[in-house]
Amino acid sequence: MKKTISIILLCIVTLSGASQEKKEEAKDYSEKVKTLDSTIKTLYAVISGERGVKRDWELFKFLFKPNAKLIPSGKNKEGEIKVRYMSPDDYVKSSGKWLVEHGFFEKEIHREVSTFGNITQVFSTYEAFYSKDDKKPFMRGINSIQLLNDGKRWWVINIFWTQETNENKIPENYLPNE
Secondary structure, three states: OHHHHHHHHHHHHHHHHHHHHHHHHOOOOHHHHOOHHHHHHHHHHHHOEOOOOOOOHHHHHHOEEEEEEEEEEEEOOOOOEEEOOEOHHHHHHHHHHHHHHHOEEEEEEEEEEEEEOOEEEEEEEEEEEOOOOOOOOOEEEEEEEEEEEOOOOEEEEEEEEEEOOOOOOOOHHHOOOO
């Protein structure tokens, strides 16, 4: 009986210690979503990195409200405009490996912000590079980012984007003034 009680107590102590370790391992990302600017900067930074550098997918997912969507749009091989709806987890599964294998830096070059109450729409023009040392982007486009401020933090609700093409150039008003 004493041996059984000792084993049970040992299990409880071990399990509570493991639980405490997990609590201590949880990172505090609250500063990253405190302002609209810090949230957008974190969004770009968390997917960017040199070839072989792992991304912080925990931080990436922290940016998004549950049920948020990432929605790329563009023409398919038949020339039809299509969209694809992804959760943050879907995005990590479909793009995460590619980002690490090839290197990817997405840099915001212009931002247009519209806010009403607790909702904000950001048109964020970007350039994409394989390395931070690259001089010329391999891709440009616009991210349409919808965000919510719940009074405590900013949440990404959706990111809907399209890439620039020869037929669909980014309008001057969405480019930096040079």
